[in-house]
Amino acid sequence: MNVAAAGMAPGGGVPVISVKNVTVRFGGIVALDGVEFDIHDGEILGLIGPNGAGKTTLFNCLSRLYTPNEGDVQLHGKTILDQPAHRIAGMGIGRTFQNVASFSNLSVRDNIRVGAHSASKSDPVSDALRLPWVRKGGEAIDANVNELIGWLELEDVADLPVAGLPFGTQKRVELARALATDPKLLLLDEPAGGLNHDEVHELGSLIRKVRDERGVTVLLVEHHMALVMSVSDRVVVMNFGRKIAEGTPEEVQKNPEVVAAYLGGGDA
Amino acid sequence: MATSEENMTGGPAIPRAAAASAKKSGSSLGTIVLAVLVIGAVILPFASKNFFIFQMTQVMVYAIAILGLNLLTGINGQFSLGHGAFYAVGAYTAAILMEMQGVPYGWTIPIAGVLCFVAGFLFGLPALRLEGVYLALATFALAVATPQLLKLSPFEHWTGGVQGIVIIKPDAPFGLDAVLNPDQWLYFFTLVIGLFLYWLARNIVGSRTGRALMAIRDNPIAARSMGVNTAVYKATAFGISAMFTGVAGCLGAIVIQFVAPDSFTFALSVALLVGLVIGGVGWLPGALLGALFIVFIPNVAEDISKGLAGAFYGFFLIAVIYLAPQGAGGLIRSGLARVKRML
Numbered sequence: 015m016n017v018a019a020a021g022m023a024p025g026g027g028v029p030v031i032s033v034k035n036v037t038v039r040f041g042g043i044v045a046l047d048g049v050e051f052d053i054h055d056g057e058i059l060g061l062i063g064p065n066g067a068g069k070t071t072l073f074n075c076l077s078r079l080y081t082p083n084e085g086d087v088q089l090h091g092k093t094i095l096d097q098p099a100h101r102i103a104g105m106g107i108g109r110t111f112q113n114v115a116s117f118s119n120l121s122v123r124d125n126i127r128v129g130a131h132s133a134s135k136s137d138p139v140s141d142a143l144r145l146p147w148v149r150k151g152g153e154a155i156d157a158n159v160n161e162l163i164g165w166l167e168l169e170d171v172a173d174l175p176v177a178g179l180p181f182g183t184q185k186r187v188e189l190a191r192a193l194a195t196d197p198k199l200l201l202l203d204e205p206a207g208g209l210n211h212d213e214v215h216e217l218g219s220l221i222r223k224v225r226d227e228r229g230v231t232v233l234l235v236e237h238h239m240a241l242v243m244s245v246s247d248r249v250v251v252m253n254f255g256r257k258i259a260e261g262t263p264e265e266v267q268k269n270p271e272v273v274a275a276y277l278g279g280g281d282a
Numbered sequence: 283m284a285t286s287e288e289n290m291t292g293g294p295a296i297p298r299a300a301a302a303s304a305k306k307s308g309s310s311l312g313t314i315v316l317a318v319l320v321i322g323a324v325i326l327p328f329a330s331k332n333f334f335i336f337q338m339t340q341v342m343v344y345a346i347a348i349l350g351l352n353l354l355t356g357i358n359g360q361f362s363l364g365h366g367a368f369y370a371v372g373a374y375t376a377a378i379l380m381e382m383q384g385v386p387y388g389w390t391i392p393i394a395g396v397l398c399f400v401a402g403f404l405f406g407l408p409a410l411r412l413e414g415v416y417l418a419l420a421t422f423a424l425a426v427a428t429p430q431l432l433k434l435s436p437f438e439h440w441t442g443g444v445q446g447i448v449i450i451k452p453d454a455p456f457g458l459d460a461v462l463n464p465d466q467w468l469y470f471f472t473l474v475i476g477l478f479l480y481w482l483a484r485n486i487v488g489s490r491t492g493r494a495l496m497a498i499r500d501n502p503i504a505a506r507s508m509g510v511n512t513a514v515y516k517a518t519a520f521g522i523s524a525m526f527t528g529v530a531g532c533l534g535a536i537v538i539q540f541v542a543p544d545s546f547t548f549a550l551s552v553a554l555l556v557g558l559v560i561g562g563v564g565w566l567p568g569a570l571l572g573a574l575f576i577v578f579i580p581n582v583a584e585d586i587s588k589g590l591a592g593a594f595y596g597f598f599l600i601a602v603i604y605l606a607p608q609g610a611g612g613l614i615r616s617g618l619a620r621v622k623r624m625l
């Protein structure tokens with residue numbers, strides 16, 4: 015850890031997320047080995063590392079799909095490890111998946127509506143009887159969903175099933191769905207994967223817009239270096255389950271250990 | 283985001299309006315079809331023989347049962363080879379309450395519904411640990427065990443053992459018996475309950491609950507990450523599904539006027555599954571077409587050849603699956619799409 019700035023909040027205060035000494039093992043494989051870093055309010059934090067470095071595993075710890083063998087994950091200073099996975103969205107952590115994980119038989123609109131699940135309420139009996147307050151709740155969801163459809167320019171495909179849509183569009187639907195959870199922190203797992211040059215460029219400004227216009231803190235996992243380096247305020251670098259560097263994009267790019275890892279020689 | 287709703291008013295109005303009107307024209311066609319069907323259904327018992335009325339009542343009963351199975355399998359993605367068990371619980375609820383406790387038949391329906399919801403929910407909880415073929419096996423066990431449990435001597439006092447229970451056919455109430463014979467009355471009674479249950483099913487599928495169920499079907503991990511408590515919803519889906527099928531069993535018992543363990547063998551569960559697949563998995567109106575198939579096609583097969591009825595039934599089944607691999611629902615939808623493209 016050669017970056018002194020690690021853990022210093024730009025704006026001060028309690029970090030949005032503290033990853034503390036997180037270790038995850040799968041049988042003999044150590045996917046995460048004592049990983050530690052903070053995400054601060056309003057920043058875009060890039061998380062990079064070669065294939066198999068443990069980035070997705072870390073995401074899965076943050077969204078409680080995995081439970082770390084050791085360590086803690088804290089949201090605003092409080093552990094989330096005592097919460098089940100389905101509470102995480104409601105606590106303000108939204109996510110997308112590395113390989114799109116759409117509800118493929120549902121329309122774009124319904125995919126995004128599912129994103130609003132934890133931000134709304136209903137029960138099966140009232141839903142079945144279509145009680146008046148359920149209809150009201152549905153209208154509130156739809157207002158939110160329509161706003162996101164407009165914001166992400168999905169109007170033309172809004173009522174089509176997701177299954178047949180181009181990959182790039184599906185990724186935008188996933189982003190809209192994650193934003194519908196009304197997150198304070200958004201986890202993006204390789205959002206540029208499978209996108210063409212122009213789309214990647216657009217994605218960069220979109221990620222910044224998500225932060226600037228919606229006040230969402232972003233943790234971005236990405237292999238597309240130009241994208242990460244251009245949008246991130248800070249970057250965390252992982253290799254073989256360990257954090258090997260942390261700092262501004264410039265600092266990280268100059269770091270010899272990072273250079274070594276990306277040239278394929280570094281397992282220091 | 284506090285501002286998101288305020289932003290709405292300035293949102294893109296045109297595409298949304300277009301989408302809404304497209305949706306409306308689709309659903310208005312559905313409403314027309316439903317209206318025609320309901321009118322036909324109301325005329326039918328005045329233009330048919332009692333036996334045919336009785337058969338059509340049975341079709342509606344099975345349609346309700348298949349509708350329940352569809353909510354579980356088609357909407358939530360969980361398999362069941364054991365829905366005959368919930369049908370049986372509904373049927374015996376009607377028989378025991380009516381014949382032993384003197385409960386009016388109308389009351390046995392909500393009671394059977396609640397009872398089967400609880401039974402389904404409780405079965406659904408341990409079933410959470412099972413997926414795909416394993417869930418199919420567990421529900422298969424349920425279907426196989428049910429007739430034998432119904433025959434057990436400790437329960438014989440209630441269930442009538444192997445003999446079963448005979449139910450007295452109810453007459454039409456409120457002086458309606460002057461216009462409607464009992465077959466006609468039970469037909470309308472079943473029709474009204476069936477329409478109500480169909481309305482409930484439609485509402486569920488179009489609601490936040492329904493979307494959660496379908497999200498679990500399509501991608502359980504993503505559903506969980508969007509805040510869907512998958513365990514509760516899956517068990518609830520089992521409960522709702524069992525409730526529909528149980529109400530069908532209850533109605534079926536009243537219509538057939540008899541329950542016995544051997545009416546509720548594994549064959550019943552398979553018949554419901556056949557009806558589901560024929561009608562179209564995940565397409566609610568398909569339940570009616572599936573029910574028509576399982577009520578009438580065995581008779582047609584038998585008319586062709588008494589000795590080879592099973593073989594002919596199998597032949598029809600394969601033919602339908604071959605011609606409409608997505609069931610009647612898939613066929614109708616692709617037909618509609620073709621018509622739309624031509625216009």
Ligand SMILES: Nc1ncnc2c1ncn2[C@@H]1O[C@H](COP(=O)(O)OP(=O)(O)OP(=O)(O)O)[C@@H](O)[C@H]1O
Pocket residue numbers: 040043044045063064065066067068069070071072112
């Ligand atoms: N569920 C699992 N079971 C067993 N091993 C796993 C599991 N998930 C991840 N791993 C292993 O953990 C290590 C880290 O994987 P992970 O998917 O987190 O890497 P990544 O940094 O996201 O890689 P990529 O850039 O290719 O997406 C790999 O060796 C992987 O094989």
Ligand SMILES: [Mg+2]
Pocket residue numbers: 069070071112
């Ligand atoms: Mg990954």
